[in-house]
Amino acid sequence: MNAEQLAARRRQNRAGWAMALPACLLIFAFLITPFFMAFGLSLTNQRLISPNPAEFVGLRNFERLLGVGLLTLDPLRDENGEVRLKGGEPEYPRIRSFTRGNPDYPRLNRMREWFRIDLPGDRQLVVLAKDLVFIKALKNTVLFVAVVAPVQSGLALILALLINRPLRGINVFRTIYFAPVVISMVVVAMLWRFIYDGQNGILNSLLGIFSFGAIEPISWLGNTSTALPAIMAMSVWQGVGFHMVIWLSGLQTIPQPLYEVARIEGATGWQTFRYVTWPGLRNTAILVMVIITMQAFTLYPQVQVMTRGGPLDSTQSLVFQAVVRGYEKQDIAGGSAISVLLFLFVLAISLFQRYLTRDRD
Amino acid sequence: MREIGTLIAAALAAGAMVGVANAQTKLSMWYHGAGNQLESELLGNIIADFNSSQSDWVVELESFPQASYNESITAAALAGNLPDIIDVDGPILPNWAWAGYMSPLTIDDEKISGFLPGAIGRWTGEVYAIGLWDAACAIYARRSVLEANDIRVPTLDDPWTGEEFDAVLEKLAATGQFEYAFDLGMAWTGEWYPYAFGPFLQSHGGDIIDVSANMADGALNGEAGMAFGEWWQSLFARSLVPGTDQDGADRETGFLDGKYALQWNGNWAAVPAIEEFGDDMLFLPAPDFGDGPKIGAASWQFGISSSSENKDGASAFIEFAIQDKYLAAFSDGIGLIPPTAGSAAMSEKYSPGGPLEVFFELSNRQATLRAVTPAYIVGGKVFEKAMADIANGADVADTLDQAADEIDADIENNGGYM
Numbered sequence: 001m002n003a004e005q006l007a008a009r010r011r012q013n014r015a016g017w018a019m020a021l022p023a024c025l026l027i028f029a030f031l032i033t034p035f036f037m038a039f040g041l042s043l044t045n046q047r048l049i050s051p052n053p054a055e056f057v058g059l060r061n062f063e064r065l066l067g068v069g070l071l072t073l074d075p076l077r078d079e080n081g082e083v084r085l086k087g088g089e090p091e092y093p094r095i096r097s098f099t100r101g102n103p104d105y106p107r108l109n110r111m112r113e114w115f116r117i118d119l120p121g122d123r124q125l126v127v128l129a130k131d132l133v134f135i136k137a138l139k140n141t142v143l144f145v146a147v148v149a150p151v152q153s154g155l156a157l158i159l160a161l162l163i164n165r166p167l168r169g170i171n172v173f174r175t176i177y178f179a180p181v182v183i184s185m186v187v188v189a190m191l192w193r194f195i196y197d198g199q200n201g202i203l204n205s206l207l208g209i210f211s212f213g214a215i216e217p218i219s220w221l222g223n224t225s226t227a228l229p230a231i232m233a234m235s236v237w238q239g240v241g242f243h244m245v246i247w248l249s250g251l252q253t254i255p256q257p258l259y260e261v262a263r264i265e266g267a268t269g270w271q272t273f274r275y276v277t278w279p280g281l282r283n284t285a286i287l288v289m290v291i292i293t294m295q296a297f298t299l300y301p302q303v304q305v306m307t308r309g310g311p312l313d314s315t316q317s318l319v320f321q322a323v324v325r326g327y328e329k330q331d332i333a334g335g336s337a338i339s340v341l342l343f344l345f346v347l348a349i350s351l352f353q354r355y356l357t358r359d360r361d
Numbered sequence: 362m363r364e365i366g367t368l369i370a371a372a373l374a375a376g377a378m379v380g381v382a383n384a385q386t387k388l389s390m391w392y393h394g395a396g397n398q399l400e401s402e403l404l405g406n407i408i409a410d411f412n413s414s415q416s417d418w419v420v421e422l423e424s425f426p427q428a429s430y431n432e433s434i435t436a437a438a439l440a441g442n443l444p445d446i447i448d449v450d451g452p453i454l455p456n457w458a459w460a461g462y463m464s465p466l467t468i469d470d471e472k473i474s475g476f477l478p479g480a481i482g483r484w485t486g487e488v489y490a491i492g493l494w495d496a497a498c499a500i501y502a503r504r505s506v507l508e509a510n511d512i513r514v515p516t517l518d519d520p521w522t523g524e525e526f527d528a529v530l531e532k533l534a535a536t537g538q539f540e541y542a543f544d545l546g547m548a549w550t551g552e553w554y555p556y557a558f559g560p561f562l563q564s565h566g567g568d569i570i571d572v573s574a575n576m577a578d579g580a581l582n583g584e585a586g587m588a589f590g591e592w593w594q595s596l597f598a599r600s601l602v603p604g605t606d607q608d609g610a611d612r613e614t615g616f617l618d619g620k621y622a623l624q625w626n627g628n629w630a631a632v633p634a635i636e637e638f639g640d641d642m643l644f645l646p647a648p649d650f651g652d653g654p655k656i657g658a659a660s661w662q663f664g665i666s667s668s669s670e671n672k673d674g675a676s677a678f679i680e681f682a683i684q685d686k687y688l689a690a691f692s693d694g695i696g697l698i699p700p701t702a703g704s705a706a707m708s709e710k711y712s713p714g715g716p717l718e719v720f721f722e723l724s725n726r727q728a729t730l731r732a733v734t735p736a737y738i739v740g741g742k743v744f745e746k747a748m749a750d751i752a753n754g755a756d757v758a759d760t761l762d763q764a765a766d767e768i769d770a771d772i773e774n775n776g777g778y779m
Contacts, residue, residue, distance in 0.1 A: 045774055049435055049738075051461045052776055064770075096758060110766045112759065132763070198606045222606025224753070308550060309746075311605060311753040329739050329771065 035343075042337040048330035061337035067130030069108045071098060075122045083122055090122045099128065134338065137309075137316035140228060144235075144317065145296040152236045152296075153243055153288045160247035161277075174248075178241040185238060189305035192234045196220035196306075221307050224314040231302050231315055239295065243288050250284030251277070286357045290350060297346050318342045385419045388674045389444035391433070393661060395424035403687075403694045411681045418674040420446070438462050443666035445675045449490050451482055451659025452555075452731040452741065458484040459735035459778055464667045465489055467676055472683070477721075479658025479728045480700035490664030491679060493688055494697035497724040498557055498656045499644035501616055501624040501634055507643070510536060515645050517722055523564075523592070523650035530601045533622040542601045544621040547752065548612040554748050555731060555741040557625060558593075560647060560655035563729055565589040569740045570732040570768060575777055577740060577768035581747075582761035589650070590757035597752045605749050628720040629696055635716050644719045647727055658728035660697070698724050735778040739771040 042061055046054040075083045075090035084091045095113045098105045111128035114135060119125050129135045163173050180188060195202045198219030207215040220230040254277060262272045300319040303309060309316040309324070318338055326335020390408075394400040401424060408420045423444070425433050431453070437443050438460070449457055457463050465487035473481055473491060482490035507514055512529050515521045521529065533542035546553060559569055566585035570577045580586065596602045603611065603621075616624035617637045626634075635642050647654040663682065665675040688704035691697055692711060698720050699705045710717040731737055747764040751757055772778060 047775065049438075049456060049460045050775060051459065094758075096762065100762065112763055197608060199608060199611075219606045222604060222753075310749055312750055312755055324742075328742055331771070331774070 038336040046332045069128040071126045073124040136313045137321045156243035159244040181241045185301040254280035390446035391444045393430040445669040454482040456735040456738045477700045490662035492662035502643045520646040520654045521648040526648035539622045540620045544624040548607040554745040556657040564650040564655045566652040577765040582765045655729040656727045
């Protein structure tokens with residue numbers, strides 16, 4: 001390489017950096033800076049609107065989110081020392097009497113009951129949480145990821161296998177499966193609210209017709225037991241097309257001769273999939289799982305549009321709570337703390353996934 | 362040479378025009394009603410009249426969609442860019458005043474003496490904002506339905522008591538003619554909950570926040586709060602009212618279609634109801650649950666930003682805008698309640714004998730402000746969630762305790778909003 005070529009390359013490099021600069025600046029200003037600000041803000045009591053300056057409060061925001069307490073309850077007894085019964089069950093004192101300024105239990109002050117476990121001898125162990133809504137949001141989000149990630153990636157793989165064949169008109173199917181992905185999630189959520197409508201939604205009408213009226217209309221989004229599954233189903237439907245396309249690209253990188261060999265060797269369809277297709281999709285599978293997990297953790301627009309966390313917190317999610325607190329309730333510090341925790345969860349899970357799928361060679 | 366002469370003349374003329382513009386100081390004004398043609402025209406007329414009525418000030422209007430208006434103000438405040446004249450929603454006013462966004466008005470008490478209580482925004486004893494209108498809620502009912510079921514028609518002087526009202530609902534539900542006896546409007550999430558349902562709590566003797574004690578504990582979850590919460594839950598448990606999964610369309614037309622016997626709704630929905638039922642239509646006062654019959658008050662109001670360098674001009678504009686003729690024009694245009702007796706008399710619908718006359722008196726006699734404290738901004742949201750949770754069967758005491766704790770934690774976080 002002579003001096004002239006070197007100079008030309010340097011010029012090119014400079015031009016390249018100059019062209020990348022605007023994007024770098026934007027990414028720095030709108031992604032990297034807020035990311036580090038969230039860490040900083042979560043250690044203060046920063047408010048959205050306040051004439052008072054923010055103060056450093058250490059880990060207080062995290063303590064408030066994650067604080068849990070334990071309480072062992074003895075059943076109520078009458079004068080003779082017999083356990084008092086209510087409807088055949090032993091009766092216990094109200095948690096309220098321990099958590100509302102009870103001087104004997106300062107640690108439990110203002111906590112709320114999360115769940116309770118029966119202990120021998122009619123005693124009960126009660127687990128209390130400082131911030132029950134956050135705990136429920138955490139639980140729902142984890143449950144959402146645990147269901148949506150395998151179901152969505154599995155369905156997407158099946159769809160990809162179905163449409164990965166040279167049939168006439170196959171593009172129509174590809175388009176149909178992909179269509180929900182390009183529609184905004186907010187719009188999809190609005191439409192599904194009508195589908196799930198408790199009185200005259202399409203879902204209830206269909207169930208009524210096919211069961212000859214035996215299935216009564218169900219308020220899908222109004223029931224604590226059906227609201228989260230309803231959101232899961234709708235989310236799977238919306239995102240499945242995107243992951244189908246990724247699987248499809250993976251399928252098309254598998255060399256055709258391998259399939260021909262398999263056919264000559266007399267492999268069954270299942271064997272072909274197990275020993276040719278699946279090994280060939282290894283890297284695609286890792287990509288799909290990582291993407292779905294990260295997307296599922298950021299569950300927000302569906303909740304915002306369809307249920308706003310209700311009924312009875314059955315659809316609270318971490319991102320929804322971060323927005324509600326940081327923005328609607330003007331507690332920027334609290335919202336930041338949730339974001340930081342969410343980041344740590346996702347990071348931990350991604351590292352774990354990488355560990356599981358590491359190259360063993 | 363002639364051309365040069367023309368040029369000089371033109372330059373002089375332009376200079377003169379600049380001179381005129383300099384003599385009039387610009388006042389910026391932000392408004393929440395972008396997208397509403399009629400509303401913009403009404404406000405535009407007031408501004409045009411004001412600009413031509415004097416030579417010191419020129420008001421320039423900038424409209425925002427309501428959904429992003431508050432955000433714009435917050436962002437502008439952080440950037441030090443607030444307009445001279447601010448439009449503010451009544452219950453939020455104390456928060457903005459506390460945050461230092463707004464300055465008190467310097468207006469004669471006499472000029473606002475005849476205003477409905479909900480149209481004046483006060484904080485720490487000073488007037489910060491004035492509304493060109495107010496809104497009011499009433500129980501929508503049909504005379505024929507009440508008479509067919511032998512139910513007394515309540516009056517402003519003699520409203521239903523809490524027990525009477527409950528018995529009415531039971532009676533109407535028992536007829537089997539309606540899907541629900543009463544429609545609270547659970548489909549309208551957001552500020553509707555504290556605005557429409559908070560007064561029921563206040564009528565029981567509680568409140569979202571006890572302003573004098575600066576805390577929610579004891580007010581929201583005290584005895585009155587618990588009694589209200591139990592009653593509230595029983596409405597849903599007895600299937601007297603539609604729950605939180607109410608269909609938005611049913612909320613809009615359910616009463617008109619005869620699905621609901623009674624409806625809790627605001628004056629803005631009154632015209633279609635009158636068109637549907639004519640003389641049969643009744644707007645009944647809120648029930649008295651013991652502490653007097655109460656309905657929500659306070660809508661959007663105009664005030665002055667603290668950073669304005671032209672407070673005199675902003676004040677002059679607000680004084681100009683609250684003339685009866687403009688208040689009546691707003692009422693005629695978009696159906697709101699004119700805030701003075703004079704403007705009500707000039708309006709089409711709220712004048713004596715007008716179809717909506719009753720709302721003016723409702724507003725005058727029952728209107729109760731939402732807790733006047735900077736903490737309301739969080740308190741209202743917490744209350745909304747608590748009302749939805751209790752409606753869905755959550756334990757009343759635990760839910761109200763939790764709500765009170767959350768509000769108090771916010772007050773503490775803000776150093777008591779001092």
